[in-house]
Amino acid sequence: MAVLSNEEQKMVKGGQAAAYSCSCSDGSAVWTGTYSGDGRASDRAAYWCGSGGGSCIREN
Structure with a gap:
């Protein structure tokens, strides 16, 4: 599995x-x-956490 650098993303x-x-x-x-x-x-939080839910906060 390849991981893209930030520039590639x-x-x-x-x-x-x-x-x-x-x-x-x-x-x-x-x-x-x-x-x-x-x-x-x-x-992505909804997908990974399922019915319990989740959240994400931007770091920068």
């Missing part, structure tokens, strides 16, 4: 990628991810 997404700190509401998971925006970060 910007080219693929066509914009500025940002780091987010995310966590599940029930405390089952905490992670840092690089997403193209708030909506994408929220979508």
Whole structure:
């Protein structure tokens, strides 16, 4: 599995990628991810946390 650098991510997404700190509401998971925006970060939190929900806060 290849991991894209931040510069490569910007080219693929066509914009500025940002780091987010995310966590599940029930405390089952905490992670840092690089997403193209708030909506994408929220979508990923919903996906990974399931019915318990979760949230992400932009770091920069």
